[in-house]
Amino acid sequence: HAAGEVASAKPYPFAWRVGECALVMVDWQRDFCDDGGFGASLGNDVTSLRRAIPAASRVLAAARKAGMPVIHTLEAHAPDLSDCPPAKKARCPAIGEIVVGGIEGSRVLVAGEPGNALVPELAAAEGEVVIRKPGKGAFFGTDLHTRLESLGVKSLLFTGVTTEVCVQTTMREANDRGYECLLVEDATESYFPEFKAATLAMITAQNGIVGWTASAADVVAAMK
Numbered sequence: 734h735a736a737g738e739v740a741s742a743k744p745y746p747f748a749w750r751v752g753e754c755a756l757v758m759v760d761w762q763r764d765f766c767d768d769g770g771f772g773a774s775l776g777n778d779v780t781s782l783r784r785a786i787p788a789a790s791r792v793l794a795a796a797r798k799a800g801m802p803v804i805h806t807l808e809a810h811a812p813d814l815s816d817c818p819p820a821k822k823a824r825c826p827a828i829g830e831i832v833v834g835g836i837e838g839s840r841v842l843v844a845g846e847p848g849n850a851l852v853p854e855l856a857a858a859e860g861e862v863v864i865r866k867p868g869k870g871a872f873f874g875t876d877l878h879t880r881l882e883s884l885g886v887k888s889l890l891f892t893g894v895t896t897e898v899c900v901q902t903t904m905r906e907a908n909d910r911g912y913e914c915l916l917v918e919d920a921t922e923s924y925f926p927e928f929k930a931a932t933l934a935m936i937t938a939q940n941g942i943v944g945w946t947a948s949a950a951d952v953v954a955a956m957k
């Protein structure tokens with residue numbers, strides 16, 4: 734296999750074998766990115782998240798062109814909330830509710846609702862897998878690991894929101910399952926700039942204890 738390589742990646746160059754790398758697009762759903770969504774209901778300003786959409790879109794387009802598998806995730810509960818632990822609902826009471834000023838009368842973080850759709854700029858293409866997940870991590874309660882194994886995937890590129898919640902949790906789950914993980918630093922965002930900066934630093938610290946980070950431009954160049 735030929736290799737894709739991002740020489741500028743931190744803490745040192747990141748390489749993957751062609752055919753063994755997939756792109757994971759974490760939770761680019763309206764619930765987090767639109768005014769009135771879950772993110773906004775928690776008191777957050779969603780404009781910071783939207784800033785990462787153009788870079789995520791460029792990485793997505795490059796992955797499609799390179800024939801790389803693309804997996805989208807959604808934080809999405811069943812309509813009866815049977816997969817929402819009471820502890821999660823207790824600390825995020827908006828889940829499953831229709832909130833005042835919300836997205837088109839949408840129930841928050843519920844599968845199939847308008848707010849649970851991917852933002853149009855990053856919508857899934859025909860044939861791309863969309864995984865609904867009840868947790869912050871995309872491996873908990875899903876068949877993601879089985880799917881990746883059946884595709885022969887060993888390396889993962891990540892974009893998504895929010896950096897320190899669902900993206901970092903998913904990266905750590907992937908790292909523990911043996912995947913080599915790279916987070917595209919300008920294709921991820923947080924409602925808290927200091928948390929994004931800290932997450933990028935803690936991923937790459939200690940010789941890449943969780944994985945690597947690199948810019949969208951350099952990742953896109955490596956996919957050609």
Ligand code: TIU
Nearest residue numbers: 760808894895898899900
């Ligand atoms: N997708 C994801 O990160 N879920 C969250 O709840 N993030 C927050 O930052 N709250």
